[in-house]
Amino acid sequence: MKPIFAVPIDDKVLIHSPLQKISALVNPTAALMIRDAVLFDQEPHEKVNALCKALNARPFEVPQPRTGSLQAPMFLGLIPVYGSMTGCIFTDCTAGAEAESVMSLETARQALDAYFELLTRAGQPLADIRIFGAEAFPALDVLFFTEAYARQRAEQENLALHLTLVTDGHLPIKIARWVGDHFNDVTLSLEGLQGVGEDETFDPFEPSISSQVFDNACIFSDSPGDLTLRVCTTRRTINHMGDIAAWIVSSFVPNVVCYQSWMPKCGSGEGLGAVDPVAFARAFNQAAYELEAHGILACHNPVDFHTPRLSACPVGEDALIISPEGRINACPLPLSVWQSESLPFQIGAVSPEGFEIDPVALNDIRALTVLKSPVCEDCISLFHCAGGCYVNNPREGQSGRFSDRCLQTRLVTISNLLRAMDQYEAARDWLDHYDAASHDHKVAKDRLKDFK
Numbered sequence: 001m002k003p004i005f006a007v008p009i010d011d012k013v014l015i016h017s018p019l020q021k022i023s024a025l026v027n028p029t030a031a032l033m034i035r036d037a038v039l040f041d042q043e044p045h046e047k048v049n050a051l052c053k054a055l056n057a058r059p060f061e062v063p064q065p066r067t068g069s070l071q072a073p074m075f076l077g078l079i080p081v082y083g084s085m086t087g088c089i090f091t092d093c094t095a096g097a098e099a100e101s102v103m104s105l106e107t108a109r110q111a112l113d114a115y116f117e118l119l120t121r122a123g124q125p126l127a128d129i130r131i132f133g134a135e136a137f138p139a140l141d142v143l144f145f146t147e148a149y150a151r152q153r154a155e156q157e158n159l160a161l162h163l164t165l166v167t168d169g170h171l172p173i174k175i176a177r178w179v180g181d182h183f184n185d186v187t188l189s190l191e192g193l194q195g196v197g198e199d200e201t202f203d204p205f206e207p208s209i210s211s212q213v214f215d216n217a218c219i220f221s222d223s224p225g226d227l228t229l230r231v232c233t234t235r236r237t238i239n240h241m242g243d244i245a246a247w248i249v250s251s252f253v254p255n256v257v258c259y260q261s262w263m264p265k266c267g268s269g270e271g272l273g274a275v276d277p278v279a280f281a282r283a284f285n286q287a288a289y290e291l292e293a294h295g296i297l298a299c300h301n302p303v304d305f306h307t308p309r310l311s312a313c314p315v316g317e318d319a320l321i322i323s324p325e326g327r328i329n330a331c332p333l334p335l336s337v338w339q340s341e342s343l344p345f346q347i348g349a350v351s352p353e354g355f356e357i358d359p360v361a362l363n364d365i366r367a368l369t370v371l372k373s374p375v376c377e378d379c380i381s382l383f384h385c386a387g388g389c390y391v392n393n394p395r396e397g398q399s400g401r402f403s404d405r406c407l408q409t410r411l412v413t414i415s416n417l418l419r420a421m422d423q424y425e426a427a428r429d430w431l432d433h434y435d436a437a438s439h440d441h442k443v444a445k446d447r448l449k450d451f452k
């Protein structure tokens with residue numbers, strides 16, 4: 001059955017075909033006509049003819065898991081030391097401070113050599129290298145070495161090079177300037193914003209992040225590369241999301257602002273308070289509206305409604321994420337985190353001979369797609385959230401029985417789709433009186449075939 005979804009939005013219905021990138025807001029009668037014409041071969045009524053034609057005409061290209069030998073890794077990730085930045089750009093959780101082990105320059109060199117050899121052998125044009133956190137000395141050595149050595153290898157092999165640093169911004173100003181001049185992308189976590197007091201007003205002149213992080217954000221903002229700002233939202237700051245968005249717009253020039261919500265599993269910041277999913281969706285919709293008006297993309301992991309996908313993160317996309325000890329993992333979180341969930345995310349190891357990849361492990365990881373997740377089967381976010389974080393989001397369970405995390409993701413997905421159709425007010429009004437409790441005991445099926 002075609003993956004087309006229909007979700008009631010007050011007195012309208014959102015029709016969404018993620019694989020065809022078609023969305024429309026119609027009335028319930030039209031939704032029924034569309035259902036019968038597109039799914040059950042009935043003659044379309046003239047009023048919905050154009051939409052039915054589009055839904056029937058454009059191809060459905062269901063994304064497929066990768067197969068075959070490793071040819072096109074999504075990126076090479078280097079984790080000089082596990083720290084707070086390693087997990088949080090893909091999940092709602094940080095990796096924790098497992099900082100015992102620091103990557104040696106020899107491991108970094110072996111990983112880079114193996115990566116460039118792989119790319120050259122496979123005829124790939126671009127080396128995409130991402131460094132996760134390198135604020136602490138001696139991890140800074142790995143940062144400098146990687147930039148210089150990757151540049152040299154890219155030049156030798158005649159490959160384009162894209163360098164990304166994911167950082168919490170606690171870098172000396174001289175080093176931040178160097179990063180701004182040498183990296184194509186910086187993802188900077190604005191740590192501290194999550195701690196605004198519950199009853200305090202957000203003060204844009206004293207925004208509770210350290211002056212070092214603020215100054216470095218300004219440096220990255222003025223640099224030629226792209227800047228993604230990451231903001232963690234807690235119960236304390238949920239009412240300040242709009243103010244924080246306005247402050248970001250007036251202070252920096254980011255390309256993307258990525259909101260995450262603090263979850264009880266995050267392991268740090270106890271007492272900040274888990275976020276109510278409906279309150280988050282409302283606040284996100286408002287903040288995103290403000291940012292988008294300034295040409296800034298607002299995102300909420302794990303939702304990506306631009307490109308249909310089978311995985312919310314690098315898992316399954318052949319990313320080669322090198323741990324400080326030289327393991328090759330599919331996930332940026334430390335081994336202890338995913339092993340505690342019995343997830344098999346180690347692909348191999350780096351050695352002086354190159355990458356030692358276990359092909360069985362690689363294919364097992366590739367096969368862990370959202371298409372195997374029963375709970376996601378009938379969810380409108382199927383190809384946008386793609387099951388979320390493997391560690392934090394259980395995929396077992398009955399289709400349509402959504403957790404709070406799923407509820408939040410679904411509401412954000414739907415409001416994103418509505419805003420993309422210039423329907424910010426419709427999203428706002430719908431979320432304003434959305435009653436999560438009325439759905440507590442229901443099974444929600446978003447598929448158009450189930451629309452009645």
Ligand code: SF4
Binds near residue numbers: 376393
């Ligand atoms: S059911 Fe939950 S995890 Fe699955 S796609 Fe929907 S929101 Fe994402």
